[in-house]
């Protein structure tokens with residue numbers, strides 16, 4: 614994939630999983646990278662991997678729920694490069710699984726604060742950096758859990774449904790100003806998040822794989838490559854979409 618004149622890409626939650634793979638995919642496509650995460654050591658390792666690819670990298674350790682830290686991070690991006698071309702709002706948590714009548718409200722609040730409010734603040738700052746240049750592409754990590762329901766995950770499903778609707782609303786709002794906004798809705802992708810849920814039990818993993826008509830989990834590379842495509846000019850007429858990357862799960 615060719616990207617001329619080294620655009621600037623930003624990825625939240627870039628220390629692991631889909632975020633790490635996406636940051637590396639943007640770097641391989643020739644972008645400078647701004648990355649953030651709560652895990653300092655892992656983020657620093659990813660920053661080194663990115664720098665080894667010959668692009669500039671700015672990394673910042675903060676929680677996306679920390680509004681002022683998020684705004685300061687984006688300010689640093691503006692100060693360093695004076696622009697932002699692509700942003701992938703990936704940081705998110707699954708929260709505890711419990712039946713709705715037993716779900717604790719701390720889980721509900723934390724999931725909504727990180728997955729929805731945090732993402733919203735990030736988008737506000739990204740749009741401010743994109744508007745002066747009259748272009749930009751934002752890709753938000755929603756989930757198939759934002760398209761269909763899953764038991765014992767109501768707060769997570771609600772948060773990802775909100776990401777889909779924020780994506781559509783903001784896409785329509787800024788379409789004429791050439792800022793595209795899309796959501797990616799992965800199926801089950803083999804990451805730390807999924808390992809925490811399956812406990813890496815082979816029977817549970819097989820059951821998760823069987824959710825998908827392709828009868829396997831997805832890979833972080835399959836999601837990352839889709840995110841980079843949804844950022845590039847090649848997807849220039851696509852905005853406001855919630856694209857399932859799910860081996861056919863929501864098609865059946």
Ligand SMILES: NC(=O)c1ccc[n+]([C@@H]2O[C@H](COP(=O)([O-])OP(=O)(O)OC[C@H]3O[C@@H](n4cnc5c(N)ncnc54)[C@H](O)[C@@H]3O)[C@@H](O)[C@H]2O)c1
Pocket residue numbers: 625626627628629630631632649650651652675676677678703704705706707727754755756757798799800801802803804805806807
């Ligand atoms: N893995 C899947 O099957 C799957 C499916 C659908 C959607 N998603 C979504 O994709 C995104 C990434 O998932 P993943 O599987 O790579 O997760 P992961 O837990 O493996 O990695 C998430 C990364 O985000 C960071 N992070 C978490 N909370 C943060 C916060 N408050 N502030 C900053 N960084 C934070 C973590 O430290 C970690 O590095 C999430 O939004 C998730 O909901 C994942």
